[in-house]
Amino acid sequence: EAGVAQSPRYKIIEKRQSVAFWCNPISGHATLYWYQQILGQGPKLLIQFQNNGVVDDSQLPKDRFSAERLKGVDSTLKIQPAKLEDSAVYLCASSHGGEQFFGPGTRLTVL
Template sequence: EAGVAQSPRYKIIEKRQSVAFWCNPISGHATLYWYQQILGQGPKLLIQFQNNGVVDDSQLPKDRFSAERLKGVDSTLKIQPAKLEDSAVYLCASSTGGPSYGYTFGSGTRLTVV
């Protein structure tokens, strides 16, 4: 079974620029999550999708972050404009159902904002 694919692996941008991350979940996984992992901390949930609908985006800074999951498969996460404090690893995870089915995480995109 192919894993969760994320791209790019690394990205360096200047503050106030925009950036987008892409995630392709495991085939058949209905639930997709984006997490932000700041260095030395645990992953923090940004947004959860069930198929192509949003289940929870309460922690997403909506003034600068947006995410979509078209056709219930791939997803993109965008930041515009980026701030220095957005420097983190952005992890995508997918699951067949809820969390108790087990998440499969991608390797993440490491974003550095300078």
């Protein structure tokens, strides 16, 4: 069984630029999560999808972050414009009513 796929693995941008991350969950997993992991901290949930609907986005900075999950499968997380404090690893996870399976993450550096 293929795991959660994420791309790119690394991204370096200047502040005020835009960036997008892609996630492909495990086939058949209805729930998809995006986490932000700042260096030295544990992951923090940004948004949770159930199929293509948003379950919880209370911790998503909506003035600059957006996410979508078209057709209830792949998901894209976008930051526009990026700030220095957005430097972090962005993790995607999926589940089917139980254990969450994580992707390898995207390391974002904002200069």
